[in-house]
Amino acid sequence: MTMPWPVEPMTAATGDLPGDGARWGLELKWDGVRAVAQVSADGLRAAGRRGGDVASRYPELSALVDLLPGHDAVLDGEVVAFDRGRPSFERLQRRMHVARPDPRLIRDVPVRYVVFDLLYLDGYVLFDTPYADRRALLAGLDIAGGGPVEVPPYLDGGDAEQVAELLAFTREQHLEGLLAKRLDSPYRPGRRVDFWRKVKNFLTREVIVCGWKPGKGRREGGVGSLLLGEYDGKGRLGFVGHVGTGFTDRFLDELYEILWPLRRPTSPFDDPVPREFARDAQWVEPNLVGEVAYSARTRDGRLRFPSWRGLRDDKDPREVTSEQGIVSEQ
Numbered sequence: 001m002t003m004p005w006p007v008e009p010m011t012a013a014t015g016d017l018p019g020d021g022a023r024w025g026l027e028l029k030w031d032g033v034r035a036v037a038q039v040s041a042d043g044l045r046a047a048g049r050r051g052g053d054v055a056s057r058y059p060e061l062s063a064l065v066d067l068l069p070g071h072d073a074v075l076d077g078e079v080v081a082f083d084r085g086r087p088s089f090e091r092l093q094r095r096m097h098v099a100r101p102d103p104r105l106i107r108d109v110p111v112r113y114v115v116f117d118l119l120y121l122d123g124y125v126l127f128d129t130p131y132a133d134r135r136a137l138l139a140g141l142d143i144a145g146g147g148p149v150e151v152p153p154y155l156d157g158g159d160a161e162q163v164a165e166l167l168a169f170t171r172e173q174h175l176e177g178l179l180a181k182r183l184d185s186p187y188r189p190g191r192r193v194d195f196w197r198k199v200k201n202f203l204t205r206e207v208i209v210c211g212w213k214p215g216k217g218r219r220e221g222g223v224g225s226l227l228l229g230e231y232d233g234k235g236r237l238g239f240v241g242h243v244g245t246g247f248t249d250r251f252l253d254e255l256y257e258i259l260w261p262l263r264r265p266t267s268p269f270d271d272p273v274p275r276e277f278a279r280d281a282q283w284v285e286p287n288l289v290g291e292v293a294y295s296a297r298t299r300d301g302r303l304r305f306p307s308w309r310g311l312r313d314d315k316d317p318r319e320v321t322s323e324q325g326i327v328s329e330q
Helices: 059-067 089-096 103-108 131-140 160-172 249-262
Strands: 011-014 024-028 033-040 043-048 073-083 111-121 177-182 192-200 203-214 223-231 237-243 282-294 307-311
Touching: 024 131, 024 160, 033 059, 033 111, 043 059, 059 111, 073 089, 089 103, 089 307, 111 131, 160 177, 203 237, 223 249, 223 282, 249 282
Parallel strands: 011 192
Antiparallel strands: 024 177, 033 043, 033 073, 073 111, 177 192, 203 223, 203 282, 223 237, 282 307
């Protein structure tokens, strides 16, 4: 069969650990950016979640060509930067927005491609093949060699003691959490499904950058905090709060340069923003997507204690809705 390309990644719903653990496999949730890679005699192609080419952005993925000689394959995984052995989304920011990194940046911020699924192999489309069988085929390719490509094993969800130990480890290491994947599940490109579940140690979500409040003190003359939004089910842009923590000084300087050309004279929100946030605000076109961690949401939809995690150029602003993470009933 023709090798599928491009392939829009399947995504997981947010949920709890399943009660019927024996039917599920558990993986670490890698804190990076999604990438689907195609390997053939013609070389490597790689696409991000929105379909854009990322092969030149992450040249480390080209190692797949040497690791899979004689094979045609489509792989799904996550590009991850590590800091002292732990995934660091903050560190990955230095690579995410550079289309063609120079050798020095590649050396200073190396990335690895963490592969967790196999979607096509040597003439066979594997979308309807159960997850456990796809993982067995992936393991048989033996492409994990300690270099820029990894294939971590999954854990049998039926072993309650090991599951508890793994969950405790993720909390101790301040990792994002686990992914539970039903062993008999197919792969459905472009869909968010409940047979893949994100089990998070802390809450995160995408937000749209809609403006900023001027900085004070050492931030004077720059960005003090960001004003955040999301779309509701009717396509209206609503205010969800502001974030002023989680930034480095270096990032704030870079962010100011990104936001300045996007300025607009009026608020992009469909409803008025509370006066304390609107006062002195500098509005921008709602084109940038970021990610925040937060503790909860208030009754009026505001994020409580948000902390900035980084920009996400792999996400479309129109995907940032109040229903992110919720599976539709279709």
